[in-house]
Amino acid sequence: MTVAAGVRASILVFVVALLQAGVVSSTFVFGGAPDLLLVVVVALGLLRGSIPGAVFGFAGGLVVDLVTLDTLGVTSLVLTLAGFWAGRYGETTGRGRQLAPALAVGVITVLAAIFGLVLHYMLGDAVVAHQALVTTLIPELLLNLLLAYPVFWLVRKVVGERFVAKPAAEVELVV
């Protein structure tokens, strides 16, 4: 990742984290709010690899935790793992697949919700599993899926892609 791409990605994650903490998380549609930051981190992971995904996930989560005065590190941990997993998926089986953004966003949204619930439960917070995993998760999942491709397109425009398509250097004909 070039320095310029890193700076652009940092600004993007910073702004999206502030947006997520201040605006998006309180914009309820059908009973749930989208997680724009998670979608951006997943897109970064898919496009730039597991290490950038994890690093930007950690940084974005830290900003959210600071702004919302939540327990420091909780959102960072969730988004670090989300970015890393998205990155690993992009580096291996998901690379070049059209459905990769939707699949990654869908699976990681569900896993992040479950992991977040477990973390908060372990920290002794009052959590209602039905509300976290059913009432708000289903609309959040749908909204995240709706955002997946536009965000993926935007992130690709801003930070570029690590694995670019190259013309075939050699061709082997099998008869």
Next chain:
Amino acid sequence: MPRQRSARSAALGVTVRRMPTTPLSQRSAGALRRRLVIGGLVLLALVLITLSFRSSQGGSMSGVQSAGATVLRPFAVGVARVVQPFRDAYDWTDSLFHARSDAARLRAENQRLRQEAIQNQFAARENAFLRKQLHFVSGKTFPRDFTYVSATLLGRPSAAFEQAIVIAAGSGSGVRVNDPVITPDGLVGLVTRVTSGSARVQLLTDPEAAASAVDARTRATGIVRHARGTRDTLVLDRVRKEDVVRQGDKVVTAGWSANGLSSVYPKGIPIGEVTSVGNSDINPFKQVQVDPYVDFGALDAVLVLVPKSRTSSR
């Protein structure tokens, strides 16, 4: 053979994605770096969680978080201000979608609250009445030889000429015919019919009803009965002309007993207040009008007086 390569792609000359060929040592170094980064970040997050969770309010971690939040606050406010018009637009559109359902919900809520307000008014009134009743039955003016059965009003006979009520207490509660019925305000009437769960009470305003009464101040005696041609007014009849009765005097039940017999009404129950006193040459008695203390048209609940002798013998 690599997956992306095919005869078709070669023939069409399209681009295929190729894994960058990297030496084995470089690949393992990349994997190690990846593991180190993710491990470090997870560890850092766990350290942050632990410190943040364990530090008390005003502790070092709290200070760090507070400082961080302070630094980020201008940016957060700036972003919120930039986004606010869009958010307002969204809220406005959203409110349009919800306006119809909101109106229906608010109408239903309004109706429910109105019903609750009416119920509360009734409850408050009932509460005040029951307090008054409790105060009365535990007070000194309550007849000593009697206990009471509290009963709510079940209904009134529909005919206008019948001055009676039906109450929700009957023989099952120990109520018998000729038991006096009162409220904390004063005398109501007499039980005239009883079933197991209800009883009919003849009001003092019934033309057939009568009660021996006395002027509480002068001890002038007479009989209280309904004044003909009026709705709720009573007269104190059979008061001798030489007895002194004045306007404003209180009239109470006389309550007598002789030769093992006693009046149905116990002594000293308030009936009403004298509103006018008249004399005529042709009438051997005074004409005394009494305004009853009890509002017979607004009875909600009453007390049936039951002799203690009956309850002790049961």
